[in-house]
Amino acid sequence: MACVLCFLLLRSSYCKGSKILVLPVDGSHWINMKVILEELHSRGHEITVLHSTKSWFITDNSSIYTSIHIPTLSDEIDMNFFSLVSLASEVLQDKVLIKKLKDTKFDLMLTDPAFPMGVILGGYLKLPMVFNVRWINNGESHQSIAPSPVSYAPVSGSELHDQMDFLERTKNMLHYLYNLYELYVVINLTYTDLFQKYFPPGTDLVSLELSADIWLCRGDFIFEFPRPTMPNMVYIGGFQCKEAQPLPxxxxxxxxxxxxxxxxxxxxxxxxxxxxxxxxxxxxxxxxxxxxxxxxxxxxxxxxxxxxxxxxxxxxxxxxxxxxxxxxxxxxxxxxxxxxxxxxxxxxxxxxxxxxxxxxxxxxxxxxxxxxxxxxxxxxxxxxxxxxxxxxxxxxxxxxxxxxxxxxxDRPMSPMDTAIFWIEYVIRNKGAAHLQSAGFGLPWYSYFCRDVAVFVLAIIGTSIWGFIFVCRLLCCKRSSKKIKPE
Amino acid sequence: MACVLCFLLLRSSYCKGSKILVLPVDGSHWINMKVILEELHSRGHEITVLHSTKSWFITDNSSIYTSIHIPTLSDEIDMNFFSLVSLASEVLQDKVLIKKLKDTKFDLMLTDPAFPMGVILGGYLKLPMVFNVRWINNGESHQSIAPSPVSYAPVSGSELHDQMDFLERTKNMLHYLYNLYELYVVINLTYTDLFQKYFPPGTDLVSLELSADIWLCRGDFIFEFPRPTMPNMVYIGGFQCKEAQPLPxxxxxxxxxxxxxxxxxxxxxxxxxxxxxxxxxxxxxxxxxxxxxxxxxxxxxxxxxxxxxxxxxxxxxxxxxxxxxxxxxxxxxxxxxxxxxxxxxxxxxxxxxxxxxxxxxxxxxxxxxxxxxxxxxxxxxxxxxxxxxxxxxxxxxxxxxxxxxxxxxDRPMSPMDTAIFWIEYVIRNKGAAHLQSAGFGLPWYSYFCRDVAVFVLAIIGTSIWGFIFVCRLLCCKRSSKKIKPE
CATH class of the missing domain: 3.40.50.2000 (Glycogen Phosphorylase B;)
Structure with missing residues (x-):
């Protein structure tokens, strides 16, 4: 017990007063994020929130954060993928804003990848990144974060649970394939031009997302269905909960x-x-x-x-x-x-x-x-x-x-303390690359070992063919020998 | 901070004086296990250790545990799979021992699955189970605990790391296939008779291992290569480490x-x-x-x-x-x-x-x-x-x-506190079934969705065939119409 306390006391002094850049998503997502920001503020961190002047819930004046405006969508444009791209372009083009952000030398980008603006800006500024997510974009990134077998890990939006019959598994598979299509074709390709202009070759939205140091996931396995997880996924479901206060x-x-x-x-x-x-x-x-x-x-x-x-x-x-x-x-x-x-x-x-x-x-x-x-x-x-x-x-x-x-x-640490621990962990250690999967850089056929399978099958096939060929040769010889004397 | 302390204080009172049955593996495995037993003892738990009279390191007289002897291998028999099966049979046949164990009403079986005796006895006594493991038997149970893509999760014994080229991935795949063969054919089948005699139909050694509530794995991702993990795997690598004491x-x-x-x-x-x-x-x-x-x-x-x-x-x-x-x-x-x-x-x-x-x-x-x-x-x-x-x-x-x-x-809780927390968690909650994968019960073709793939491909094939068939029909009609008037 004393050990835990001393662990924490020791650590909390390490990264007080860190500069955290936050690019939240508005609405109920912001309600979540704000609870974490309040806690970070109470622990002595300096918080800067980027938001548009037309935010629903995010106010300019706050005692816990400094507010910086970013370009906003005009009312006519819907929140579709294309308008989000042009918005991201506008932010990256804003030299005054970018200089200000660079000069501040932030320690961390804390963002919600439900809209990719924070991911893009964090990647552009080369900041360590922590995500605060409910569902990982597009079906919990079944493929990319951790392989979640379609047979027992229901894709979000499928309205399935983890005990599926044959037809449910088929439905889950179709959801999964559609999500892959949406993630890699619809969303990722939409950002191609932006990434070609502002990022090194080979970077795209998916690879940038996968480079996040820690994913704080608003889940808990008493609620979520058990599924495999990479070590840089941290579950903080219920972090906003607290004991009831007396009513009016x-x-x-x-x-x-x-x-x-x-x-x-x-x-x-x-x-x-x-x-x-x-x-x-x-x-x-x-x-x-x-x-x-x-x-x-x-x-x-x-x-x-x-x-x-x-x-x-x-x-x-x-x-x-x-x-x-x-x-x-x-x-x-x-x-x-x-x-x-x-x-x-x-x-x-x-x-x-x-x-x-x-x-x-x-x-x-x-x-x-x-x-x-x-x-x-x-x-x-x-x-x-x-x-x-x-x-x-x-x-x-x-x-x-x-x-x-x-x-x-019944958990070793409250979800809120867990969230703060891992945010400060990334600040202290300037990232958490050692917790990331080595599979991220592989092309799909290597990731799924399809190339190896083809190679092994080819060797087996060639061996069988060779064996049959030799057998035939021997048989022919023997039968030709038999024929000759007659 | 206060929250963490109060979390822990509150909890430690819940399951003091629990009765823990331990079936360790001798040698360096026992050195590990003993460190955990000392800590459990200091927290007020009653510990019973099952071991043979011929143990190398496990002594009869201890201030931290009560010792019970189990049948031992005669010196002539090697420690091979068959002798382990007959030993397990002997233990299950020993009515006096089994009655004594049943009457004690243990709260938990803590064991090391490197040898399966503890798994079999824990399953037979229907006790919640916690494993203390270094490597999960046979290649980290790539398939069963969490799907570890062969492309970046090296099989233990392969001497590969997580950045593999094509030939290394091929080697890893062959290791993986061999491990599957060893686990499902060599080991599992050896125990068939024993399971038919003492367990309900459908139970085998693999399914019993997979029913463990918590796997305490002596690993840490600063050392291990990052790989996917199910929520009932807990990493406690380095739990035995402590600050240096003055030298003589x-x-x-x-x-x-x-x-x-x-x-x-x-x-x-x-x-x-x-x-x-x-x-x-x-x-x-x-x-x-x-x-x-x-x-x-x-x-x-x-x-x-x-x-x-x-x-x-x-x-x-x-x-x-x-x-x-x-x-x-x-x-x-x-x-x-x-x-x-x-x-x-x-x-x-x-x-x-x-x-x-x-x-x-x-x-x-x-x-x-x-x-x-x-x-x-x-x-x-x-x-x-x-x-x-x-x-x-x-x-x-x-x-x-x-x-x-x-x-x-730099972790939220020391590895030792983590180990004790999860052992007590299983005692408090009488298991942790809600953290287990729903994939365990599926046959392999369903687990890998091979049945779904065949079904979907059949539908696509039939649709294409139908489309071609209709096109041909229409073409024939049209050409026959063209022919007639002429």
């Missing part, structure tokens, strides 16, 4: 008024705040039939079917509510942050997935018996109520959630 | 007498204590030409060429000597323990590999610029002296060793 008096009174029945908490995220009217009517009607109380983070017209037990709020202290002993079920869209908060506090989930990885996230909880899922497009009052009552009345959901919570908290 | 007065005086030149420490392990006479003469003659002092752990006839600077000893405090500031080079056979002690203290190595994995171990240090290797069979005074002087005079060897030492010590 009014909310606490509401929680207590639920008595023995407890409370249902509903929130479907920041991006889709309003569900279709018909759906909210059905949900409100179902809630009205419950003995429980309900707190619903709600935007839009108040449902006509709303019961007296249901409280609509514009915002709710999600973590504190999930950690409250009266909370029985969390109704959620399946965003990663919410899922880890539910796991941390051991609360079962009723999932209403809407977008992105929400389907995959909820599937993982469902497989572990800690969630049920209702598809929004087929949601009715009856099927919603049936699923909700099932979770409330069947103790296995809560037991499974509590078991996940126990396992999630 | 006489030895300290000898070290100090070396002045600015420093000392060369030589020890070639416990198994081969005596090198051939011609070799020791050459080595002694080379030592005699050095300005350094030399401490040589030596068994046999004193070399006639011995210089005054060389001190022969029957035993030496290796860790304390390696940690001494006067020590300049460690001459070693390349056993894993010695390599990690050299890395821990940042001392460069001159390797004289003799057996087993010593060649692979030394190769890893050599690739990192922290060692040179001299083959014993071609050792002469001149080539030995040249290599030794190179290490002594070229500062890069020491710098590289120091860099490895710094990286090795």
């Amino acid at each position: 008096d009014e909310l606490e009174a509401f929680m207590q008024s639920s008595g023995e029945h407890g409370v249902v908490v509903m929130s479907v995220g920041t991006i889709v705040s309003a569900l279709p009217h018909g759906i909210t009517e059905a949900i409100a009607a179902a809630f009205a039939e419950l003995p429980q109380k309900v707190i619903w983070r709600f935007d839009g017209d108040k449902p006509s079917t709303l019961g007296k037990n249901t409280k609509l709020v514009k915002w709710l202290p999600q973590n504190d509510l999930l950690g409250h002993p009266k909370t029985k079920v969390f109704i959620a869209h399946g965003g990663t942050n919410g899922m880890y908060e539910a796991i941390y506090h051991g609360v079962p989930v009723l999932g209403l997935p809407l977008l992105f990885d929400q389907f995959d996230n909820l599937l993982r909880l469902k497989v572990r018996g800690a969630a049920r899922v209702v598809e929004v497009r087929s949601l009715t009052k009856d099927n919603f109520l049936e699923a909700l009552k099932d979770i409330l009345e069947n103790p296995s959901y809560r037991e499974n959630s509590q078991r996940l919570s126990q396992l999630h908290r | 007065d006489e030895l300290e005086a000898f070290m100090q007498s070396s002045g600015e030149h420093g000392v060369v420490v030589m020890s070639v392990g416990t198994i081969v204590s005596a090198l051939p006479h011609g070799i020791t003469e050459a080595i002694a003659a080379a030592f005699a030409e050095l300005p350094q002092k030399v401490i040589w752990r030596f068994d046999g006839d004193k070399p006639s060429t011995l210089g005054k600077n060389t001190k022969l000893v029957k035993w030496l405090p290796q860790n304390d000597l390696l940690g001494h500031p006067k020590t300049k080079v460690f001459i070693a056979h390349g056993g894993t323990n010695g390599m990690y002690e050299a890395i821990y203290h940042g001392v460069p190595v001159l390797g004289l590999p003799l057996l087993f994995d010593q060649f692979d171990n030394l190769l890893r240090l050599k690739v990192r610029g922290a060692a040179r290797v001299v083959e014993v069979r071609s050792l002469t005074k001149d080539n030995f002296l040249e290599a030794l002087k190179d290490i002594l005079e070229n500062p890069s060897y020491r710098e590289n060793s120091q860099r490895l030492s710094q990286l090795h010590r």
